[in-house]
Amino acid sequence: MANEAQKEYWNGEVGARWAERDDFMTRLLEPAAFALLEKISPESGIDAIDIGCGGGSQTITLAEKIGVGGSVLGVDISAPLLDCARERLIRQGLVRANVEFLKADASTHGFVAESADLLFSRFGVMFFDDPFAAFANLRQALRPNGNLGFCCWREKSENDWINLPYQAIRPCLPEQPEEDPFAPGPFAFARHEYVFEILGKAGFSGIQIIPCDVSLSFGPSKDIQAAVKELTLTGPLAKLMADLSDDVRAMAFDSVVTALEPHYQDGTVTLSGALWLVMAKN
Numbered sequence: 493m494a495n496e497a498q499k500e501y502w503n504g505e506v507g508a509r510w511a512e513r514d515d516f517m518t519r520l521l522e523p524a525a526f527a528l529l530e531k532i533s534p535e536s537g538i539d540a541i542d543i544g545c546g547g548g549s550q551t552i553t554l555a556e557k558i559g560v561g562g563s564v565l566g567v568d569i570s571a572p573l574l575d576c577a578r579e580r581l582i583r584q585g586l587v588r589a590n591v592e593f594l595k596a597d598a599s600t601h602g603f604v605a606e607s608a609d610l611l612f613s614r615f616g617v618m619f620f621d622d623p624f625a626a627f628a629n630l631r632q633a634l635r636p637n638g639n640l641g642f643c644c645w646r647e648k649s650e651n652d653w654i655n656l657p658y659q660a661i662r663p664c665l666p667e668q669p670e671e672d673p674f675a676p677g678p679f680a681f682a683r684h685e686y687v688f689e690i691l692g693k694a695g696f697s698g699i700q701i702i703p704c705d706v707s708l709s710f711g712p713s714k715d716i717q718a719a720v721k722e723l724t725l726t727g728p729l730a731k732l733m734a735d736l737s738d739d740v741r742a743m744a745f746d747s748v749v750t751a752l753e754p755h756y757q758d759g760t761v762t763l764s765g766a767l768w769l770v771m772a773k774n
């Protein structure tokens with residue numbers, strides 16, 4: 493079955509930990525949602541699908557922008573994150589557009605054909621085993637002239653939030669296997685030529701891929717150790733740290749603290765995030 497490894501990953505410890513820390517993740521990733529929404533500027537009253545909606549904060553922000561008469565369907569494979577999204581929706585109270593959440597694999601789900609005006613995603617589309625088939629499937633859900641708008645990470649080396657701590661812990665890590673740059677994961681779409689190819693082959697037109705830089709704030713925290721703790725629980729760093737023995741992990745942690753001291757101010761470590769904003773038309 494497609495995407496088995498990702499289903500296990502997002503329904504296991506990683507999904508549960510993200511759900512527990514979703515308020516933190518919401519604050520952390522808000523600048524990316526704002527940059528994407530400003531660029532695509534969704535029209536009011538439209539029907540949208542949020543792919544890989546996770547804890548749903550950006551689904552609700554999108555729904556507020558779309559407003560009365562519109563709808564957003566948030567789709568995700570992760571049960572803990574969908575629970576979190578549904579709770580967030582109840583907590584939020586009245587949302588101006590209709591919002592629903594669905595547990596489904598967006599790459600293969602049989603969406604109602606031509607039912608959406610916008611396919612949207614904040615960091616939710618880089619995890620498909622077969623991105624070519626996935627985007628062809630997703631395009632079927634778009635109405636003629638409908639829009640696609642998502643953001644994804646550029647290369648790790650351009651993203652201080654992962655690169656600086658990674659370089660700091662590197663001497664503590666066992667030899668790392670060579671990475672397949674296109675393997676499903678947060679950096680699978682770092683090469684924009686690959687994204688052009690996927691969307692072009694899936695039948696999208698008017699593809700635009702624009703670099704965008706945001707500031708990511710790890711905090712507010714009582715001290716730098718607490719801010720670095722949040723950082724090392726986020727994304728691929730969490731797994732690298734978890735795989736270390738206790739004493740090596742403590743050494744790695746101290747190295748990250750030292751490396752990030754220049755970026756710590758007023759309870760927050762602030763690091764750059766390098767994104768692609770990707771837009772296309774059906």
Ligand SMILES: C[S@@+](CC[C@H](N)C(=O)[O-])C[C@H]1O[C@@H](n2cnc3c(N)ncnc32)[C@H](O)[C@@H]1O
Nearest residue numbers: 502544545546568569570597598614615616619
């Ligand atoms: C990095 S998280 C982003 C979550 C959310 N969009 C946000 O910005 O907070 C990636 C999300 O994509 C979801 N995902 C991965 N593969 C998926 C698939 N095939 N279908 C639907 N969701 C998927 C994961 O479960 C996870 O919630």
